[in-house]
Amino acid sequence: MSAPSVTPKAGFNPITGAIRALAMDAVQKANSGHPGAPMGMAEIAEVLWRHHLKHNPANPNWADRDRFVLSNGHGSMLLYALLHLSGYDLSIDDLKSFRQLHSKTPGHPEHGYAPGVETTTGPLGQGIANAVGMALAERALAAQFNRPGHSVVDHYTWCFLGDGCLMEGISHEACSLAGTQSLGKLIAFYDDNGISIDGHVKGWFADDTPKRFEAYGWQVIPDVDGHDAAAIDAAIRAAKADTARPTLICCRTVIGLGSPNKAGGHDVHGAPLGAAEIEAARAHIGWTHAPFEIPADVYAAWDGRPAGKKAEEEWTARFTAYSAEHPELAAEFTRRMRGALPADFEQVVADTIAKFDGKAENIASRKASQNCIEAFAPALPELLGGSADLAGSNLTLWSGSKGISAANPGGNYLYYGVREFGMAALANGIALHGGFIPYTATFLMFSEYARNALRMAALMKVRQIFVFTHDSIGLGEDGPTHQPVEQTATLRLMPNMDVWRPCDTVESATAWASAIKRADGPTSMMFSRQNLPHVARDAATTAAIARGGYVLSEAAGKVEAVLIATGSEVSLALAAQKSLEAEGITVRVVSMPSTSVFDRQDAAWRETVLPRGVPRVAVEAGVTDLWRKYVGLEGAVVGLDHFGESAPAGELYKAFGITADAVAKAARQVLGR
Numbered sequence: 115m116s117a118p119s120v121t122p123k124a125g126f127n128p129i130t131g132a133i134r135a136l137a138m139d140a141v142q143k144a145n146s147g148h149p150g151a152p153m154g155m156a157e158i159a160e161v162l163w164r165h166h167l168k169h170n171p172a173n174p175n176w177a178d179r180d181r182f183v184l185s186n187g188h189g190s191m192l193l194y195a196l197l198h199l200s201g202y203d204l205s206i207d208d209l210k211s212f213r214q215l216h217s218k219t220p221g222h223p224e225h226g227y228a229p230g231v232e233t234t235t236g237p238l239g240q241g242i243a244n245a246v247g248m249a250l251a252e253r254a255l256a257a258q259f260n261r262p263g264h265s266v267v268d269h270y271t272w273c274f275l276g277d278g279c280l281m282e283g284i285s286h287e288a289c290s291l292a293g294t295q296s297l298g299k300l301i302a303f304y305d306d307n308g309i310s311i312d313g314h315v316k317g318w319f320a321d322d323t324p325k326r327f328e329a330y331g332w333q334v335i336p337d338v339d340g341h342d343a344a345a346i347d348a349a350i351r352a353a354k355a356d357t358a359r360p361t362l363i364c365c366r367t368v369i370g371l372g373s374p375n376k377a378g379g380h381d382v383h384g385a386p387l388g389a390a391e392i393e394a395a396r397a398h399i400g401w402t403h404a405p406f407e408i409p410a411d412v413y414a415a416w417d418g419r420p421a422g423k424k425a426e427e428e429w430t431a432r433f434t435a436y437s438a439e440h441p442e443l444a445a446e447f448t449r450r451m452r453g454a455l456p457a458d459f460e461q462v463v464a465d466t467i468a469k470f471d472g473k474a475e476n477i478a479s480r481k482a483s484q485n486c487i488e489a490f491a492p493a494l495p496e497l498l499g500g501s502a503d504l505a506g507s508n509l510t511l512w513s514g515s516k517g518i519s520a521a522n523p524g525g526n527y528l529y530y531g532v533r534e535f536g537m538a539a540l541a542n543g544i545a546l547h548g549g550f551i552p553y554t555a556t557f558l559m560f561s562e563y564a565r566n567a568l569r570m571a572a573l574m575k576v577r578q579i580f581v582f583t584h585d586s587i588g589l590g591e592d593g594p595t596h597q598p599v600e601q602t603a604t605l606r607l608m609p610n611m612d613v614w615r616p617c618d619t620v621e622s623a624t625a626w627a628s629a630i631k632r633a634d635g636p637t638s639m640m641f642s643r644q645n646l647p648h649v650a651r652d653a654a655t656t657a658a659i660a661r662g663g664y665v666l667s668e669a670a671g672k673v674e675a676v677l678i679a680t681g682s683e684v685s686l687a688l689a690a691q692k693s694l695e696a697e698g699i700t701v702r703v704v705s706m707p708s709t710s711v712f713d714r715q716d717a718a719w720r721e722t723v724l725p726r727g728v729p730r731v732a733v734e735a736g737v738t739d740l741w742r743k744y745v746g747l748e749g750a751v752v753g754l755d756h757f758g759e760s761a762p763a764g765e766l767y768k769a770f771g772i773t774a775d776a777v778a779k780a781a782r783q784v785l786g787r
Contacts, residue, residue: 126372126399129164130156132412134372136195138395139405140212140219142386147213147221150369150382151189154307154340155274158365161346162303163196163418166354168269170422171201174229177451178429180269181232181248181547185241186276186305187222188384194219197230199408199416204228206406225546225574233546234574237566239282240539242302245273246292247543247552249300249360250518250528254498255549257524259447264436266429266447270354273302277315280304280323284567287536289360293331296520298357301350305340307369313380324364333359340365358520374398450496450549453577453633462493463627467656470619474648479681480583480641482622484509487553490626491526494551497630498544500528501555501581502537508555508583534560538567538580545576551630557589558582558598558640561605571636572610578636579629585615585640586735587770588682593760603740605638606709614708615640615734617684618648621707624659628711642682644763649684649705662711663723667691669700675781676724678704678732678744686733689774694781701781702728709740729784733777735767750780 133156141147168180184193191212197204204218208228211217218228222236232248235241249271256267279285292300304323308315324334333356335349346365353361370382373395387395396402403409437444449456456462466489470482477485491497491512498518501510516525530537534556541552561568561582571578587597606613612632614625622641629637649666658664663678667688679687687703694701704723706712712720724730730749732741738751745751754770767773 128401128409128412129415130160131399131401132199132408132416133159133192133195134399135396135401135403136198136209136406136408137191138387138392140191140194140209142389142392143210143405144213145386147191147386148188148384149191149387150307150309150384151186151276151305152192152195153372153377153382154367154369155189155192155305156371157341157343158274158303158305158346158367159192159196161343162272162350163200164416165347166350167272168425169200169230169418170426171197171230171418172423173426174202176426176429177548178267178269181245181252181271183233183241183245183248183271183273184223184235185245185273185279186238187235187241190219190221190223193223193231194228197228199413200418201416202228202230204230206408210406233543234570237570238276238278239284239288240567240570242273242275242279243284243288243536243539243567244543244546245271245300245302246288246297247540248547249292249297250295250540251544251547251550252299253297253523254518254525258495259443261436261440261443264432264439266433266436270299270301273300274305275302276305277308277310277319280321281319284535284539287533288540289327289332290330291531291533291536291540292360293327295518296331296358297360300360301353302360302362304362304364305367306364307367309369309378309380309383311380311383324362327362331359333361334364335361336364338363338365340367341371372399446495447549453548455631456493459493459630462490463623466490467620467623470623471651471656473619474650475619476645476647477619478642478645479616479618479622480509480643482616482619483581483583483626483639483641484512485619486623486626488512489623490630494630495526496549496551498526498528498550498552499555500530500537500541500552502530502534502560503532504556505529507557508581510553510555510581530554534563535567538564538571541578542567542571542574542576545571545578546574551577551579553579553581555581555583557584557596558601559584559596561601561638568605568611568636568638569608572608575610575635577633580636580638581641582638583641584643586642586682587754587758587766588735588763589643590763590766591760594757597758598736599754599757600737602640602734603737606740610635612637612708612710613640614638615681616707617679617681617705618646620649620651620656621659621705625707628660628708640681644682646682647685649688659705659707660711661715661719662708662713663704663706663715663720665702665723666705667703669702670695671700673702673725673728674699675701675729675731675785676704677701677777677781678706678724678730678741680706680734683733683735683772686772686774686777690777690781693774693778699781699785699787731777731780731784733772735772748784750784752776752780
């Protein structure tokens with residue numbers, strides 16, 4: 115293809131040339147990557163990062179920094195180039211290690227690898243959803259902490275996104291809610307280059323994007339020349355001027371601009387340019403320097419540290435004045451942004467567990483979950499709840515819940531609507547922003563809609579709590595479309611995801627406490643629709659719940675077999691134990707509400723709970739394969755490896771053979787009796 119007709123209005127220059135050169139060189143050295151987006155968005159990035167973005171490269175975690183999200187994460191070299199040039203701790207050698215093992219510059223931006231990377235992006239559309247969550251968090255924190263004359267929370271959320279992000283359904287979920295919430299400090303740039311991997315997108319993406327976003331309630335600034343710095347700057351200023359609506363700046367760009375023979379086509383999207391084309395591109399943009407060589411004057415022009423230092427110093431002075439006038443609020447803000455829990459939280463947990471144990475209620479674990487929220491939330495103002503249009507079924511509301519809206523931005527509960535994927539991804543953004551511990555809820559079956567955002571939470575190790583109710587065939591008449599069979603098992607397979615399935619109120623409280631205290635990853639909790647019986651325990655047994663798996667009921671004599679159960683099936687194991695004891699067979703019942711937590715215990719504990727050489731039977735109303743690792747080849751699993759049916763819960767359990775009699779029969783079989 116010949117050189118495109120569109121070029122930067124002022125011509126190519128060394129400031130944007132540095133971005134283009136680094137993108138070309140890093141992708142070429144790695145022999146893989148996506149040079150097209152970094153080269154095509156160089157002018158947009160330069161205007162934003164050098165003239166509008168509030169950040170301090172010397173302190174990437176400054177609380178009041180602007181958040182920047184590269185939703186089209188395949189263009190990661192754009193972000194890495196910006197971070198390097200601006201003065202973050204990301205060296206030229208790090209850029210030379212692009213896409214290499216253990217480097218700080220993986221193929222897509224990964225949270226926690228390089229300073230300044232606010233979130234992991236790559237699965238298209240999730241970055242913009244994270245950005246919506248960040249903007250919600252900023253506005254909520256501002257409402258909760260700012261006081262007249264004191265604005266300690268006042269920053270923007272910026273997001274780059276492409277055609278692919280807009281094609282993905284999650285962008286509809288997230289951006290619709292952003293408009294409804296009137297997030298005026300969320301500004302997104304649409305890189306409208308008309309190209310994706312398969313070619314020109316007009317054959318499969320003919321949406322009128324400006325009208326779509328106008329319908330959401332966004333301010334839309336259309337037809338901006340994405341290579342005209344003055345036009346980009348004017349669009350950003352217009353975006354900032356509208357504080358009542360999020361803004362989409364639609365930038366017309368040429369993908370791979372600077373490559374004289376490949377720009378504007380899909381060949382430049384996701385492959386190295388090749389040595390010959392890079393040489394031609396260098397000449398085309400007037401870049402005479404060797405690969406990975408940046409002149410000192412270009413570094414000086416890009417260096418964001420002086421302005422960042424000044425901005426943070428000004429904020430620190432404001433925060434000092436705020437602290438003098440509002441010392442308790444300042445201390446609370448500092449605690450929450452640090453992610454620390456209140457000093458008395460352990461006592462709150464202990465008191466709650468003692469209370470629940472004393473009441474000995476036979477209630478659905480989803481109701482027990484709500485009681486936990488009611489007990490813990492008053493002590494944790496950072497809890498920010500929400501449900502995907504199922505608050506009355508998930509039981510996520512508590513007496514202090516206050517809905518978040520444009521009119522009441524300082525609330526603590528977000529009505530997500532029927533947006534499971536968007537909900538989970540937004541909450542990831544809320545957690546990443548800091549200052550909140552989000553919990554979200556839907557039926558366990560609909561975790562499937564949110565699955566990739568759950569995976570991203572686990573990948574990033576964010577502190578988010580997923581509440582999943584209606585956790586088995588026990589929900590009954592809604593039938594197989596709503597009855598989760600494999601979902602608990604597959605979530606247990608997800609690295610970094612803790613999964614809890616409690617059997618009563620006390621285990622529910624322990625699960626909630628564990629999820630809240632866990633700072634290095636997300637937690638999924640499965641709760642029942644049907645009532646579950648309270649189980650009596652002594653103090654030591656109650657304390658052992660936190661270890662994920664423990665001896666709930668010991669055998670009356672020598673342990674001949676071990677029955678392992680979770681959730682609603684614990685009562686079946688206890689009933690089977692009783693019937694077997696009447697036959698002279700002594701078995702132990704182990705409750706294992708969290709296999710992930712149990713697996714992290716030391717070998718001595720695991721051996722104490724599940725002694726070697728003792729036959730085992732596991733029971734859970736779901737697929738059986740995962741339990742094979744606990745029962746071994748000689749053990750047995752009572753469960754179901756097929757989908758459910760529409761019928762009352764009790765009938766289903768009987769029809770599918772998930773009963774106390776079935777557990778007792780399995781125990782006899784493994785014992786050869």
